[in-house]
Amino acid sequence: MDSAKPSRESNKKITVAVAGNPNVGKSVIFNALTGSRQHVGNWPGKTVERAEGVFHHQGWEIRLVDLPGTYSLAAQSPEEVIARDYIVSGAPDVVINIVDATSLERNLNLTLQILELTDRMVVALNLMDEVRRGGWEIDVKALEEALGVPVVPTVATEGEGLPELVEALVEVAEGCRQTHPASVDYGLTVEGYVESLEADLNRLGIEERSRWLALKLLEDDPEIVEAFKQGDLAALGLAAPSASPEALQALLKRAVRLREEIRPDAKVEIVRHRYEFADSVMRRVVHRLRPEEESSTEWIDRIVTHKVWSWPIMLAMLTIVFWITVKGGEIGGGWLEAGFSWLVRAARTWLVSVQAPWWVIGALVDGFMMGTGTVIAAMLPPMIILFIAFALLEDLGLLPRVAFNLDRPMQTVGSQGKQVITWGMSFGCNVTGVMASRIIENKKVRLASILTSPLIICSGSYGAGVALAIVLFGEGALLVMLSLVFLSLGIAFLATLLLNKTVFRGEPGSFVLEMPPYRKPQFGQVIRRALVDRVALTMWRAVEFAAPATLLIWILGNIPRGVPFEQTAIGWLVRGLAPLGRLWGLSGEMLTALLFTLPAKEIVMPALAMTYGLQTTLVESEQVLNYLPQVWTPLISYTFLVFFMLYLPCLVTVWAIWKETRSLKWTLMGLVVPLVMTCLITFVVYQGGRLLGF
Numbered sequence: 021m022d023s024a025k026p027s028r029e030s031n032k033k034i035t036v037a038v039a040g041n042p043n044v045g046k047s048v049i050f051n052a053l054t055g056s057r058q059h060v061g062n063w064p065g066k067t068v069e070r071a072e073g074v075f076h077h078q079g080w081e082i083r084l085v086d087l088p089g090t091y092s093l094a095a096q097s098p099e100e101v102i103a104r105d106y107i108v109s110g111a112p113d114v115v116i117n118i119v120d121a122t123s124l125e126r127n128l129n130l131t132l133q134i135l136e137l138t139d140r141m142v143v144a145l146n147l148m149d150e151v152r153r154g155g156w157e158i159d160v161k162a163l164e165e166a167l168g169v170p171v172v173p174t175v176a177t178e179g180e181g182l183p184e185l186v187e188a189l190v191e192v193a194e195g196c197r198q199t200h201p202a203s204v205d206y207g208l209t210v211e212g213y214v215e216s217l218e219a220d221l222n223r224l225g226i227e228e229r230s231r232w233l234a235l236k237l238l239e240d241d242p243e244i245v246e247a248f249k250q251g252d253l254a255a256l257g258l259a260a261p262s263a264s265p266e267a268l269q270a271l272l273k274r275a276v277r278l279r280e281e282i283r284p285d286a287k288v289e290i291v292r293h294r295y296e297f298a299d300s301v302m303r304r305v306v307h308r309l310r311p312e313e314e315s316s317t318e319w320i321d322r323i324v325t326h327k328v329w330s331w332p333i334m335l336a337m338l339t340i341v342f343w344i345t346v347k348g349g350e351i352g353g354g355w356l357e358a359g360f361s362w363l364v365r366a367a368r369t370w371l372v373s374v375q376a377p378w379w380v381i382g383a384l385v386d387g388f389m390m391g392t393g394t395v396i397a398a399m400l401p402p403m404i405i406l407f408i409a410f411a412l413l414e415d416l417g418l419l420p421r422v423a424f425n426l427d428r429p430m431q432t433v434g435s436q437g438k439q440v441i442t443w444g445m446s447f448g449c450n451v452t453g454v455m456a457s458r459i460i461e462n463k464k465v466r467l468a469s470i471l472t473s474p475l476i477i478c479s480g481s482y483g484a485g486v487a488l489a490i491v492l493f494g495e496g497a498l499l500v501m502l503s504l505v506f507l508s509l510g511i512a513f514l515a516t517l518l519l520n521k522t523v524f525r526g527e528p529g530s531f532v533l534e535m536p537p538y539r540k541p542q543f544g545q546v547i548r549r550a551l552v553d554r555v556a557l558t559m560w561r562a563v564e565f566a567a568p569a570t571l572l573i574w575i576l577g578n579i580p581r582g583v584p585f586e587q588t589a590i591g592w593l594v595r596g597l598a599p600l601g602r603l604w605g606l607s608g609e610m611l612t613a614l615l616f617t618l619p620a621k622e623i624v625m626p627a628l629a630m631t632y633g634l635q636t637t638l639v640e641s642e643q644v645l646n647y648l649p650q651v652w653t654p655l656i657s658y659t660f661l662v663f664f665m666l667y668l669p670c671l672v673t674v675w676a677i678w679k680e681t682r683s684l685k686w687t688l689m690g691l692v693v694p695l696v697m698t699c700l701i702t703f704v705v706y707q708g709g710r711l712l713g714f
C-alpha cells in the first residue's frame with residue numbers, strides 16, 4: 021500500500037469523494053461536514069451533479085465532493101458516468117463510501133467495485149439508528165476485516181460518528197492507517213483471463229488499475245472498449261504511457277476472444293461472483309437480535325399504496341396543502357399589504373414635503389415601491405407554506421409512493437410513474453422538476469418529463485395566482501386554485517399522451533424505483549432549507565425582475581406627461597395587442613401585463629394594476645385591483661388565470677431545459693408545448709364557458 025503523496029501532505033490538502041448508493045445520506049453527511057446546502061430528501065436520485073465544499077480539520081484543508089448516488093459503476097446512466105469518471109480520474113485522495121446499513125448486501129456490491137479502483141477508502145456505515153430500531157446488530161470489526169478498509173458506524177442526521185469518520189479519512193490520507201482492500205475472487209476461469217490480460221497491460225506499460233481494466237474488458241464495458249478501440253486511454257483519465265493505438269487494439273481483440281470463451285456469459289459471471297461475495301460478507305457480520313416484526317412503513321404502505329384508498333388519501337393531502345396556502349395567503353398577504361400601504365403613504369408624504377418632482381414621486385412610489393410591495397405581499401405567504409409543505413412531504417418519503425400509485429395511469433399515456441416525481445418536484449419549482457427528470461433512465465420518458473414539467477404550477481406562479489384569485493373570487497379562491505392545480509396536472513397528462521403518440525413513440529421501459537422507508541422529517545432542516553434556499557432565492561429573483569419592470573411600465577405609461585393614455589407607449593401596446601387575444605377573451609391590457617411578466621410571472625399583480633390603473637381616474641393603484649372584479653366577468657377572470665398560470669415557463673426553467681437537453685430543438689419545444697397546450701385549453705375554457713352561458 022503506498023502512502024499519501026508527499027506533495028499533498030506538505031501543504032496538507034486532500035480531496036475526498038463522497039460516493040454511495042442513492043438515498044443513503046451522502047448529501048446529509050456532505051452538508052454536515054462542509055456547511056453546504058445540497059438537496060436532501062427521502063427519494064433516490066436527488067444529487068445529479070458533482071458538488072464541492074471545503075472544511076478544515078487538524079490543519080488539513082479537506083475538499084469534499086458530493087457525487088450522485090449509483091448502484092454500480094457500470095457507466096450505464098449519466099450518474100454512473102459522473103461518479104465513475106471522477107473516481108477513475110484519480111482526483112480524490114480518499115473516497116468515503118456511504119453505505120446504507122439496512123441493506124448491506126446491495127450496498128456492498130458498489131463498495132467492492134470502488135475497492136477495485138482505489139485502496140484509499142473509508143466506509144461510513146450510515147442509518148445505524150434504523151438498523152438498531154429494526155432489531156439488527158452489525159459486527160463492525162468483522163466488516164472492517166472483511167473489506168480491509170476502516171468502517172465507521174454513523175447516524176448522519178444526528179451527526180453521530182462524523183468526527184470518527186473524519187479522523188479515519190485523515191488517517192488513510194496520511195497513510196498512517198494501512199488498508200488491505202478485499203478483492204473478489206471471480207472464479208478460476210475469469211481470474212485466469214484477468215491475470216493474463218493484466219500481464220498484457222503491464223507489458224504495454226499500463227500498471228495503474230490494470231486489474232480493473234482487465235475486468236472491464238472482459239465485461240465488455242462500452243466506455244472502456246471504446247477507449248481501446250480509439251487507442252486512447254487518456255479519455256478515461258488514465259495515464260497511458262507509450263502504448264500505441266495498434267497495441268491497444270490488438271489487446272482488445274484478445275480480450276474479446278477470451279470473453280467469448282467464458283460460459284455462460286462473462287458479465288453475468290462477474291456480477292454473480294461479486295454478489296456472492298457481498299452476500300457472504302453480509303451473512304458474517306449482520307445478526308438478528310430479536311424476531312422480525314412488521315415495520316410501521318409496511319402497514320402505512322398497505323393503506324397509502326392501496327388500490328382504492330390511495331386515491332382519496334392523495335386527493336385529501338393535496339387539498340389540505342392548497343387550502344392552507346390559500347388561507348395563509350389571505351391572512352399573511354393582508355398583513356403585509358397593510359404594512360406596505362403604510363410605507364407607501366409615508367414615503368409619498370415625505371417626498372411631497374421635501375417637494376420632490378412629480379416624476380420622482382411617481383416612479384419611486386407608484387412604480388417601484390407599489391410594484392415590489394405588491395409582489396412581496398402577494399407571493400411571500402403562500403410560497404413559504406407551499407415550499408415547507410412539499411419539503412416535509414418529500415422528507416417523509418411520500419414522493420416514491422405517489423409515483424408508484426400513478427404508475428398505471430401514467431402507463432396508459434405511454435409513460436411511467438417516475439415522471440410523477442418530477443411533477444411533484446415541479447410544484448415547488450419547475451427548475452427542480454426539470455433537473456429531477458434525470459432519475460428516469462428511458463430517454464424518451466425523460467424528455468417528455470422535461471417538456472411537461474413547466475405545465476405544473478410552481479409555487480411562484482401559484483403565489484401570484486392565489487393573490488389574484490383572492491382579489492377576483494374572494495371566498496371562491498380555494499376552489500378556483502384547486503381546479504387550476506388539477507387542470508395543470510390534467511394538461512401535463514394530456515401533453516404526455518400527445519407527445520408519446522407523436523414525437524416519442526416507443527416503449528416507456530420498466531419502472532425501477534426503490535421505496536425508502538418513511539422517515540421523520542428533520543423539521544429544523546426542512547424549514548431552513550425551504551426559507552433560505554428556496555423562498556429567499558425565489559423572492560429575490562421576483563424582486564429583481566419586479567423593480568425594473570414596474571419602473572419601466574410606469575415610465576412607458578406616464579411619459580410624456582399629460583397626454584391621454586391612448587398616446588402613451590403602454591396605450592399603443594394595449595391597442596395593438598387587443599385583437600390577438602379576442603378568441604380567448606383576453607383584453608389588450610391583460611396581454612400587455614402578460615408581456616411584462618415574461619421574465620418572471622410573479623409581477624402579474626403590479627403589471628395589471630398599472631396597465632389598468634393608468635387609464636382610470638383612480639390615483640392609487642392598490643384600488644385598481646379591487647376595480648378588476650367589476651370589469652372582469654367571472655369567466656374572463658378564470659380564463660385569464662388559466663392562461664397566466666400555464667402559458668410559458670419562466671426564464672430560469674428555460675435555461676434548465678437547455679442545460680438538461682443541450683439541444684435548441686428541445687429547449688424550443690419546452691416553450692412550444694406549454695404555449696400550444698395553454699392556448700388550446702384556454703380556448704376550450706372560454707368558449708365552453710360562453711356556450712354554457714357564463
Ligand SMILES: Nc1nc2c(ncn2[C@@H]2O[C@H](COP(=O)(O)OP(=O)(O)OP(=O)(O)O)[C@@H](O)[C@H]2O)c(=O)[nH]1
Nearest residue numbers: 042043044045046047048065066067089147175176
Ligand atoms: N434515520 C436516518 N435518516 C437518515 C440518515 N442519514 C440520512 N437520512 C435520511 O435519508 C434521506 C436521504 O438522505 P440524502 O442525504 O438526501 O441521501 P443521498 O445519498 O444524498 O441521496 P441521493 O442524492 O438521492 O443519491 C433523507 O431523508 C435523510 O434525512 C440516518 O443516519 N438516519
Ligand SMILES: [Mg+2]
Nearest residue numbers: 046047066067
Ligand atoms: Mg444527495
